[in-house]
Amino acid sequence: MNFELFLHYRPWLMAAEVTLIWSFVTIGLYLLSKRFHRRYKKWWTTPIIITPILLIVITLLSHTNYNVYIRGTHWLMALLGPATVAFAIPIYRRRNIIVLYWKTLSIGVVFGSILSIASAWFLASAVGIDETLRLSLLPRSISTPFAMVISGEIGGVPELTALFVILTGIFGASFGQLALYWLPLKSKLSMGASFGLAAHVAGSSKAYELDNEVGTIAALVMVLTGIFNVLIAPLLEAILS
Amino acid sequence: MLPYTFKKLSILIKRTFHKSRILQIALITFLWFIAQEISLLSRMPIPGGVIGLVLVLALLYFNLLSIRSLALGAEWFLAEMLLFFIPAVPAVLNHQEFFGWTGLKILAIIIVGTMIVIIGTAIIVDFSFYQLEKQSKPEKKQ
Numbered sequence: 001m002n003f004e005l006f007l008h009y010r011p012w013l014m015a016a017e018v019t020l021i022w023s024f025v026t027i028g029l030y031l032l033s034k035r036f037h038r039r040y041k042k043w044w045t046t047p048i049i050i051t052p053i054l055l056i057v058i059t060l061l062s063h064t065n066y067n068v069y070i071r072g073t074h075w076l077m078a079l080l081g082p083a084t085v086a087f088a089i090p091i092y093r094r095r096n097i098i099v100l101y102w103k104t105l106s107i108g109v110v111f112g113s114i115l116s117i118a119s120a121w122f123l124a125s126a127v128g129i130d131e132t133l134r135l136s137l138l139p140r141s142i143s144t145p146f147a148m149v150i151s152g153e154i155g156g157v158p159e160l161t162a163l164f165v166i167l168t169g170i171f172g173a174s175f176g177q178l179a180l181y182w183l184p185l186k187s188k189l190s191m192g193a194s195f196g197l198a199a200h201v202a203g204s205s206k207a208y209e210l211d212n213e214v215g216t217i218a219a220l221v222m223v224l225t226g227i228f229n230v231l232i233a234p235l236l237e238a239i240l241s
Numbered sequence: 242m243l244p245y246t247f248k249k250l251s252i253l254i255k256r257t258f259h260k261s262r263i264l265q266i267a268l269i270t271f272l273w274f275i276a277q278e279i280s281l282l283s284r285m286p287i288p289g290g291v292i293g294l295v296l297v298l299a300l301l302y303f304n305l306l307s308i309r310s311l312a313l314g315a316e317w318f319l320a321e322m323l324l325f326f327i328p329a330v331p332a333v334l335n336h337q338e339f340f341g342w343t344g345l346k347i348l349a350i351i352i353v354g355t356m357i358v359i360i361g362t363a364i365i366v367d368f369s370f371y372q373l374e375k376q377s378k379p380e381k382k383q
Contacts, residue, residue, distance in 0.1 A: 030324045048323045052330035059331055066334045073328040079318075080325045082266075082273040084290030086318035088297035089311055107369045112362035119354040127346045137350060141358055146288060159332070164351060166329050172355045179359050190367035198358040205322040223291060230287060 015071070022064075022072035029054050048170050048202065080201070087204070087219040094216040101189055105217075108190075109224045112197035116141040117236070132157060135240070139229060140164040141172070141198050146226035150233045154240060165200065172199025173206035192217025197225050258310040265314025272297060 033050040044050075059069055070077075091098075098105065117138050124134040136156035139147040142165070151161035176199055180191050188211065195203035196218030204222050208215030258264055276293030285292075300306040333339055339347065 026327060027324065030327060046323075048326060051327050055327065056331050056334065059334065066331050069331060070328060076325055077328050079270075080322075081277065081288070081290040081293070082270045083318040083322050083325055084288075085269055085273045085276065085293035085297055086311075086315035088294045088301065089308060089315035090319070091294075092298055092301045092308065101370070101373075103373055104366055104370045108362055108366040111365045112358060115361045116354070116358045119357045120350065123350040123354055127350065129343070129346060129350070133343070133347070137347070137354075140351065141355070146291070149288065160336075162329055163332050163336075164347070166326055167348070167351050168355050169326065170330075171352055172359060175352075175356060176359050179356065180363065183360065183363055185363055185367050187367055187370045189370050190363045193366040194359045194363040197362045198355050201322060202326060205319065208319060223294060226291060227287070 018068060018072040019075075020072075022069050023076065025058065026051070026055065026073050026076065044174075046174065048173070083201070084223075087223065090208075090212070090216045091220050091223075094213065097189075097213075097217060098220065104189060105193065105221065105224065108193040108197065109221060109228050112193070112221075113142075113225055113228055113232070116197070131155075133160070136160040137164055138236070139233075140168045142200055142222075142226045142229050146230055150229055150236075153233045154237045166202075169199045169202030173202040176203055177206060177210065188214050189217055193221045196221030200226075255307075255310070259307075260313075262313040262317055265311055266317060267314075269297075269311060269314045269318065 029051045030047055033045070033047040033054070036050070037045045037047055055069075058064075059066065120137045120140060121134065124137055129137070132155070135154055136151055136158075138154065138156065139150040139161060142150070147161050147165045148158040151158045172195070176195050180194070185191060191211075192207055192214040195207040195214065197203075199206070200222050204215055204218040207218040258268075273289060273293045276296055277289030279296075280287060280289040280292050297306070297311070301308055301311075333344075338344070
């Protein structure tokens, strides 16, 4: 290969390097922490808590800008799209649940969505958060792609909302397990609904770990909540302004 | 002869699909890609992933696609879901204002709010489940 040509393509090469290195680091850390979690089963050893902390430390130590990091690992986040599609299979397998309990499920979705938006609004007002941040916090319990659409529509910052959505998912998935253990719940329906509603994809994924049926309900409620919230977003905008 | 070969070939393709996880992952990604295009072209505020989910449900319902040619791939996507979230978290580094009071406040809102939503939703669904169950039980017996 001509050396001149090689130098000429250097920016291209650097982009490839960034993608390779940071994807490798992210996937590697994820696999390691997964193995670690399998050995030491504690709520704080879950890969979604350990891996980002290690990543933040590494990016800070290597003086890497987040914009560079995300350029290299954006394709991993894009896989959330096909992952949403993949939820069709468990939902289809347990479609009889929807037919049987559609009333309870719709009550859960409507009530839970209102609770989620209202709690964010009142808590943010109580501690004195400025307007844009408060609006960005509102759609945080629905899955990322939905939440970003809604956030933009009601006057928040979609990028910030994505971060809040993910923090909510991490916390909801970890806390949900604990809460449902302590609450005197009798139905799998209620466990699945609260996982799916409060912690979207992260909650559904956690719910799958616990029980197949609970996971299915969580996934279903997550999707229904997302659609319901997109539908009420214009209404919300009218109320807020 | 020719239709016979064609049939044989289609069976062969089906069988490899039912066994191969990578092919199924590719198929799911392809279906998502189509859904994404539909979402962009129709200018609906519904994300591509959800259109894809409904699309796959329809394909399965009308027997245009068998569940066995997706199951392994879907299993993989659901099991490794957490990995796809991770790259978004270091975004906090771009917001210096979060390393302080505002950050703590937001964290508190997220934690308390999520607890309220989890507990509230669980209780209301549990309650309505038993209310509706009580109503429907006599119907079942008749």
